Amino acid sequence: MTQTVAVLGTGKIGEALLSGMIRAGWRPADLLVTTRRSDRAQELHTRYGVESVTNAEAAKNADILILAVKPQDMGKLLDELAPHVTADRLVISAAAGITTTFIEERLTPDTPVVRVMPNTPVLVDEGMSVISAGSHATGAHLATAEEIFGGVGKTLRVPESQQDAATALSGSGPAYFYFLVEAMTDAGILLGLPRAQAHDLIVQAAIGAAVMLRDSGEHPVKLREAVTSPAGTTISAIRELENHGVRAALIAALEAARDRSRELASGNG
Numbered sequence: 001m002t003q004t005v006a007v008l009g010t011g012k013i014g015e016a017l018l019s020g021m022i023r024a025g026w027r028p029a030d031l032l033v034t035t036r037r038s039d040r041a042q043e044l045h046t047r048y049g050v051e052s053v054t055n056a057e058a059a060k061n062a063d064i065l066i067l068a069v070k071p072q073d074m075g076k077l078l079d080e081l082a083p084h085v086t087a088d089r090l091v092i093s094a095a096a097g098i099t100t101t102f103i104e105e106r107l108t109p110d111t112p113v114v115r116v117m118p119n120t121p122v123l124v125d126e127g128m129s130v131i132s133a134g135s136h137a138t139g140a141h142l143a144t145a146e147e148i149f150g151g152v153g154k155t156l157r158v159p160e161s162q163q164d165a166a167t168a169l170s171g172s173g174p175a176y177f178y179f180l181v182e183a184m185t186d187a188g189i190l191l192g193l194p195r196a197q198a199h200d201l202i203v204q205a206a207i208g209a210a211v212m213l214r215d216s217g218e219h220p221v222k223l224r225e226a227v228t229s230p231a232g233t234t235i236s237a238i239r240e241l242e243n244h245g246v247r248a249a250l251i252a253a254l255e256a257a258r259d260r261s262r263e264l265a266s267g268n269g
């Protein structure tokens with residue numbers, strides 16, 4: 001029997017997931033969305049043909065509820081849902097930091113909850129979604145989450161204790177690469193290239209490097225060594241990166257993201 005899936009909170013990640021599910025073959029008739037604003041509901045209907053309902057209606061009518069509001073809005077959303085969510089539903093949360101216990105405590109006892117940390121490349125079917133079971137979620141519930149998120153990229157099961165780290169790596173990860181591309185494009189401007197050309201050169205270098213990382217099976221150190229000619233250009237750049245502590249900065253940055261995810265666990269942010 002076809003299941004109905006509702007995406008509650010259809011902002012950046014909610015819409016990215018919704019669009020991916022439709023590309024992966026979900027019928028708009030089997031999908032529901034909730035929004036805070038009616039113009040947003042209309043926009044999503046025009047774009048995807050999906051019906052917009054209230055959170056309470058979504059809880060009553062959908063078999064699977066995907067919660068995609070900000071961690072700070074999660075407590076309020078769960079209060080709205082609680083009277084209507086029965087334990088035969090599957091609740092999937094995509095919110096950073098929010099634990100399955102936080103959600104379970106606010107819903108009908110025994111409601112299965114799965115925590116997922118996706119990332120925005122679900123928009124191009126190259127997402128990374130890290131999945132953990134709450135205390136009432138079975139293997140079948142995890143498989144359902146994998147089916148939904150696996151349609152738009154890779155999935156990985158981890159113990160929930162690793163979710164904050166995964167959030168720092170893959171959840172936020174795309175932003176670090178965009179930041180690097182932005183900075184390297186600025187460097188191209190400094191070196192006298194037109195902005196559009198600098199952008200294209202760096203983006204293609206990033207794509208080429210990413211595909212080699214994924215497909216060659218080689219360690220990144222080996223791939224970097226192959227670029228780094230003796231007394232050449234690359235080693236001059238690497239020395240500057242090390243002088244400026246870029247490696248240490250990245251380690252500290254991801255640690256800060258992990259810590260922020262832990263802080264968000266209270267739902268107050």
Ligand SMILES: NC(=O)C1=CN([C@@H]2O[C@H](COP(=O)(O)OP(=O)(O)OC[C@H]3O[C@@H](n4cnc5c(N)ncnc54)[C@H](O)[C@@H]3O)[C@@H](O)[C@H]2O)C=CC1
Pocket residue numbers: 008009010011012013014034035036037055068069070071073076077094095096097117118119120171172
């Ligand atoms: N943006 C990203 O790359 C990722 C975000 N996430 C998580 O996804 C969640 C959403 O993040 P974004 O999409 O970036 O934020 P966003 O602000 O774009 O989307 C949140 C949406 O929820 C709506 N909303 C809030 N309360 C609502 C309610 N009671 N009923 C219906 N809709 C409601 C807001 O109007 C907004 O459209 C967060 O918990 C975040 O941690 C997870 C992975 C990646």
Ligand SMILES: O=C(O)[C@@H]1CCC=N1
Pocket residue numbers: 096167171172
């Ligand atoms: O920045 C954030 O909090 C969200 C979670 C992971 C990516 N974006």
